[in-house]
Amino acid sequence: MTRKISYIFNGNATETEIEDHLTLLELIRDRLGQTGSKEGCGSGECGACTVIVDDQAVNACLYLAAEIDGKTVQTIEGLANPNGTLHPLQTAFIEHGGIQCGFCSPGMIMSSKALLDENPNPTEDEIKHALAGNMCRCTGYVQIFDSVKAVSAQDEQEIKAVAWKETQ
Amino acid sequence: MSDFAVIGKPIPKLDAIDKATGRVKYIQDIKLDGMLYGKILYSRYPHARIVKIDISKAKALPGVRAVITGEDVPPKMKLGFYKDNPPIKTGKVCSYRDEVAAVAATDLETAEKAISLIEVTYEALPGVFDPEEAMRKDAPLIHEKHRSNILKLPWKLHYGDVEAARNEAAFVVEDRYSCTWVTHCCMGTSGAIADFDYANNLTIQTNTQIPSLAQKDFLEALKAMGLTEKRVRVIKPCIGGGFGSKLDTYAYEHIAILLAWHTRKPVKIMFDREEEFKATSTRQPAIMNIAQGCDADGKLLFRDISMILDNGAYTSWGATTPSVMMMPITTLYRVPNVRFKAQCVYTNNTYAQAMRGYGNPQATFAIESSIETLARKAGIDSAEFRRINANQSGDVSPQKFRITSCGLNECIDRVQTQLDSNTSKEKGVGVGMASLIHVGGGARIYKSDGCGAIIKLDDFGKAVVFTGATDIGQGADNIVNQIVAEELGLLTQDVHVVHTDTDVCPWDVGAHASRTTFVAGNAALGAARKIKGQLTELAARVLESKPANICLRERVASDKTNSKKSIPIDKLLRKAHFSAGGQMLSSEYFYDPDNENMGKDFRGNLSMTYAFGAHGVRVRVDVETGKVKVLDYVAAHDVGRAINPLLLEGQVYGGVMMGIGYALTEQVICEKGEIMNPNFRDYKVLTAKDAVPITAPVIETIDADGPFGAKGIGEPGCVPTAPAIANAIYDAIGVRIKDLPITPEKVLTAIKERDEA
Known part of the structure; x- marks a missing residue:
């Protein structure tokens, strides 16, 4: 069975004809050609495929593409301002050593964004909880926490000024 | 301390922006x-x-x-x-x-x-899955043409006289340690x-x-x-x-x-993830028998180790890990009499490969667990025991490793200071320590330990460096960049590093043995020095000065003796290209360190310099559940010089976390040759929730042979982690776990056995 779905993808109204069994990750990577979201395990254990659907961080490898009909999807490619300004989380991950091999980074950054959008000043435990589903083999997480904390410590207005939603 | 413009700066990873924006291409994306x-x-x-x-x-x-x-x-x-x-x-x-x-x-x-x-x-x-069973004469043969499951490999050495030293020793300890398969779990398959x-x-x-x-x-x-x-x-x-x-x-x-x-x-x-678990190789598992002895003052007299390694069905680098195990066995601490033997045995299990530390974490688990036991038997504080026996600059070990820069004592001091800062003796809480030695100046495993570098400068004051180094996320490109930028008076953003293509990049033996900073760094430095010579001559001509007086710094060539004489480097380069009889500024350099292949008796100075470190950990053991919680971790490393402290700390943090997994949670469960846990649900890589507070003091010993004094740091972070934790568990509850990983079941069983004894 196929169906047509309509959704907002990284700020752009989009329509795609899909098979019912297509996952959101397959849609993003194979149909839309956006390869920033990664497949690390294909079974929702590693979080490398994390994207944001209507403010919620989800594992795109487990999420059916059909479910995004009428919703808003944001991937790592849609996080920076189209004018080229990086999201503060991207800047923080770069500057604080939150990225080594980088394979987990898109998912890690998207999970961090979903966290900070909901809770701009998380405690260390709240950061750990929010990122528990995003595995990293390189960093020992220390500099990833540093990166998230660097943004959460910033002035809330400043973040909102550049946050993705406000730039659309 | 130093007057560097680029070296020592926490410059973000050069490719981090492409990684943070999802632009970078992995094999998955091509x-x-x-x-x-x-x-x-x-x-x-x-x-x-x-x-x-x-x-x-x-x-x-x-x-x-x-x-x-x-x-x-x-x-x-x-x-x-x-x-x-x-x-x-x-x-x-x-x-x-x-x-x-x-x-x-x-x-x-x-x-x-x-x-x-x-x-x-x-x-x-019929299959055989236990290496000790596979050694028996009646065991099924894995490869009939070999007529035995024991591989014909030369892993055997004896320096001094272990038997005589054992007879003289005031204190002797003897134990059997073992560690199982773990795997790399690269996030990209x-x-x-x-x-x-x-x-x-x-x-x-x-x-x-x-x-x-x-x-x-x-x-x-x-x-x-x-x-x-x-x-x-x-x-x-x-x-x-x-x-x-x-x-x-x-x-x-x-x-x-x-x-x-x-x-x-x-x-x-x-590969998908299941295939990655099942069809790629593991860390080499090992069964390790160790005896060590010291005199009444705590001076180590001998170390005697024999190992059996499950080779699996085929042979990759896992079977050569004894060549690196020899390093801690002969040279971690001063130990005059050493004997070592390792046998690799074919079984119908999976086969092992190289994995961060290359045998060193296994050997160090046995050595440092045993050192702790020996120190306690001798009645000497274990940090003091380590200081008594610590390597010193100028030492030549029994394997003929020449110790040049050595910060082991400083590392032990830093760890002890941090562990002593919290003296509350809570029940079930204990502290432990372990030290490490690793190659820090390349490792002559092959006939060459070399790496090439090519630099070309353009009209705009930019350099492109073609390096043999391989960046696998650790930041090799940054190190090469910073060394070249510093030497040529450029900034990080002026230096582009290419490391992706054998058609353009020079030869190198690979990203292994923590050798890239030292070897690829020295190669880049050599090439930069050659081109610097061309640049200073050119500048001297243009500024009507002498090459020796020219200083290149932050994009400007200037005369040290006359501050009025200076010219931007990009302008200088344009003059070189756009003039009659012009010249192209490029250089190449091949650096092969002056280290030695190990001889027939395995003697030879494997590395130009050695990296040292000490780790300390505080744990809490729940005696009801057997669960071990790491409360506090300190990892002090002698790094020579931190060329990039941000990335260096990242290597240590990541190594420590991988080491904690090795100590406590990770194991490939292989039952009759079949991998039973080929997924992240059942193979326990530590997650953000398991993260522990880690401090990583950096001890700079400015190595005479390292590029700007640097030594390697890629692997050391995960080397002494498991014994430090095992020693802390012993300190906490008085039981010694000798088999990795230290699961709650093993802790509970050990407590039960102790109570019954």
Whole structure:
């Protein structure tokens, strides 16, 4: 069975004809050609495929593409301002050593964004909880926490000024 | 302390912006026009004769372009240094990960379907899964032509007189330690794309840590296929983690080559996570018997170690880990009499590869657990015991390792200070320590330990560096960049580093042995010095000064003796190019360190310098559940010089966390040769929730041979982690766990045994 779905993808109204069994990750990577979201395990254990659907961080490898009909999807490619300004989380991950091999980074950054959008000043435990589903083999997480904390410590207005939603 | 403009600065990873924005391409993200998808059929038995393979149904499936079996593999195409591993097996299979057939199809689903249609008839053979059982005369033979399961490898040394020293020792301890399989768990799984041009030259895009040596392996593969005088180009996409896993070439790469050859199309083989667990290699497991003794003052007199290593069914670098284990065995602390023997034994299990530390974490687990036990037996504080025996600059160890810069004592002091800062003696809480030595100035494993660098400057004051170094996420590109920028008076943003393509990058033996900062760094420095000579001469001419007076710094060439004389470097370069009789500024340099291959008795100065460190940990053990919680971790490392403190700390944090997993949670559960936990639910890599507070004091000893004084730091972070934790558990509850990982079950069993005793 196929169906047509309509959704907002990284700020752009989009329509795609899909098979019912297509996952959101397959849609993003194979149909839309956006390869920033990664497949690390294909079974929702590693979080490398994390994207944001209507403010919620989800594992795109487990999420059916059909479910995004009428919703808003944001991937790592849609996080920076189209004018080229990086999201503060991207800047923080770069500057604080939150990225080594980088394979987990898109998912890690998207999970961090979903966290900070909901809770701009998380405690260390709240950061750990929010990122528990995003595995990293390189960093020992220390500099990833540093990166998230660097943004959460910033002035809330400043973040909102550049946050993705406000730039659309 | 220093007057550097770029060295010592926490400059973010050069490719981090592309990684943070999702632009960077891993092998997962690469698709070529007309590309086919390859898939491999693995054995259903750990040990069996292959009676018959029927590929007719698979071949008939629409979309299938090729089906190959062992019959299609040239006999000379073999993998690994022991050449006992054909990429597809014929006759019999010796482990579950044995490749039996492979297909190429127009899409992945068709390839998977075709694999399921291949019918293989097996005749099961008795297997052997325990290396000690496999050593028995009546054990089933894995490779009949070898007539024994014990590999003929030379791992045996004896320096001094261990027996005599043992008789003299005031205190002796003797124990058996063991550690099981763990695996790299790179977040990006393995994959390769092979593609032939019409002249039969091969381009292969693959996840590798050894572009130049992989190129050699693939050239040999082509020769075995009858393709002589051909070129192989290895392109390394962005790599989603290495940790040693990409230090050998794998069957899947050779199968991709064969399929591409059969179909005349580019063929991609991409592992899923289950395949990554089942068909890539592990850290070398080990059974280790150790005895150590000291005199009444705590001076070590001897160390005597024998090991049995489960080689699995085939031989990759795991079987050579004893060559690195020798380093801590002969040279961690001053120990005059040393004996070591390791036997590698074929079984029907999976086979091991290189993994961060290359045998050192295993050996150090035994040595440092035993050191702690010995110190306690001698009644000496264990940190003091370590200081009594610590290596010192100027030492030559029994293996003839020459210790140059050495910050071991400072590392021990820093760890002790931090552990002593919290003296509250809570029940179930304990502290532990362990030290490490590792190669820090290259490692002459091959006849060469060299790396090349080529630099060219353009009209705009920018440099491009072509390096042999391989960045696998650790930041090799940054180190090369910072060294070149510093030497040429440029800024980080002026230096572009290319490290991805054997067609343009110079030769190197690979990202292993924590050698890249030292060896590739010195290569880059050598090339930069040559070009600096050209630049200063040019500047002297233009500024009417002497080359010796020219200073290059922050994009400007100036005369040290006359502040009015200066010229921007980019302008200087334009003058070089756009003038009659002009010159092009470029240079190349090949650096091969002055270290030594180990001789027949394994003596020889393997590395130009050695990295030292000490780790300390505070743990809480729940005696009801057996669960160990790491409360506080300190990892002090002698790094020579921190060229980039941000990335250096990242190496230590990541290494420590991998080491904590090794100590407490990680194990590939292999039952009768079958991997039972090929997923992240059941193979416990530590998550953000398990993260522990780590401090990483950096001890700078400014090594005389290192580039700007630096030594290697890639592996040391995970070397002493497990014994530090085991020692802390002993301190907390008085039980000694001698088998990794230290699971709650083992802790509870040990408590029960102690209480019953």
